[in-house]
Amino acid sequence: MSTKITVRGAHKVFSTKKGDVDVLDGVDLDVMEGEFLVIVGPSGCGKSTLLNCMAGFELVTSGSIRIDGAEVREPSRKRVFVFQEAGIFPWFSVWDNIGFGLGNLPFEEKHEIVMRYIRLVGLEGFEKAFPSELSGGMKQRVEFARALAVEPDVLYLDEPFGALDALTRLGMRSEIIRIWRETKKTCILVTHDVEEAVELADRIAVMTKRPATVHSVLQNDLPRPRDPDHPGFRALKDKIFGILGVER
Ligand SMILES: Nc1ncnc2c1ncn2[C@@H]1O[C@H](COP(=O)(O)OP(=O)(O)OP(=O)(O)O)[C@@H](O)[C@H]1O
Numbered sequence: 001m002s003t004k005i006t007v008r009g010a011h012k013v014f015s016t017k018k019g020d021v022d023v024l025d026g027v028d029l030d031v032m033e034g035e036f037l038v039i040v041g042p043s044g045c046g047k048s049t050l051l052n053c054m055a056g057f058e059l060v061t062s063g064s065i066r067i068d069g070a071e072v073r074e075p076s077r078k079r080v081f082v083f084q085e086a087g088i089f090p091w092f093s094v095w096d097n098i099g100f101g102l103g104n105l106p107f108e109e110k111h112e113i114v115m116r117y118i119r120l121v122g123l124e125g126f127e128k129a130f131p132s133e134l135s136g137g138m139k140q141r142v143e144f145a146r147a148l149a150v151e152p153d154v155l156y157l158d159e160p161f162g163a164l165d166a167l168t169r170l171g172m173r174s175e176i177i178r179i180w181r182e183t184k185k186t187c188i189l190v191t192h193d194v195e196e197a198v199e200l201a202d203r204i205a206v207m208t209k210r211p212a213t214v215h216s217v218l219q220n221d222l223p224r225p226r227d228p229d230h231p232g233f234r235a236l237k238d239k240i241f242g243i244l245g246v247e248r
């Protein structure tokens with residue numbers, strides 16, 4: 001596997017009226033092409049900030065972030081964010097939400113792409129529905145389809161299941177793995193849920209408290225689908241809790 005994203009000595013300082021806030025304090029991280037990397041860390045440590053910098057929504061104060069060797073300076077259609085349900089437009093149908101980012105393609109072409117992603121996320125028959133008619137999990141599927149339809153190389157997922165109930169969240173975890181395997185995108189997901197991290201990730205980057213660095217990157221070779229009762233699953237969870245300094 002080749003390296004897709006390189007983060008080297010990334011520092012991020014926010015200047016506020018109350019003074020400077022040091023958020024990232026020399027983050028080093030490599031993300032491999034096609035891998036599923038999960039970032040975990042304490043609340044407020046800078047996970048979203050790191051993701052925003054990798055996506056080009058924020059610029060690092062010093063250090064560098066490169067994708068395919070090129071410095072990230074601005075957002076790009078090649079790298080998309082999956083938000084919680086807030087990302088979809090309530091006044092657009094499912095079809096229009098997914099087609100929105102595709103610009104002015106001829107209808108036939110656009111329809112083919114939109115329907116491909118509607119099928120991929122399992123929403124056949126709902127293309128004319130409006131978000132208000134959908135469940136939380138279905139809205140999240142629209143959000144995934146909308147992000148994937150522009151055919152990005154990198155998918156950033158910032159706590160994408162946060163708004164879902166526990167049962168739907170479990171279902172969506174296996175869905176995202178299925179979609180990831182079918183589309184072979186590089187996925188970077190942020191969560192504060194250690195179990196979610198172990199279930200999803202090829203590798204897990206554990207961050208320290210703010211100002212944050214990457215404490216360690218753990219390899220996760222447990223076979224999929226993963227069983228939370230497997231001794232290896234528990235051992236990896238305990239290791240992460242240990243790094244985060246949480247007594248269990
Ligand atoms: N635009 C900004 N201006 C000033 N401070 C900011 C800005 N964005 C984030 N911060 C600060 O940076 C720190 C890290 O925020 P960030 O949202 O990256 O953390 P996080 O790890 O994603 O937290 P959470 O787990 O709660 O989502 C916080 O102290 C926050 O107040």
Ligand SMILES: [Mg+2]
Pocket residue numbers: 047048049158
């Ligand atoms: Mg966050």
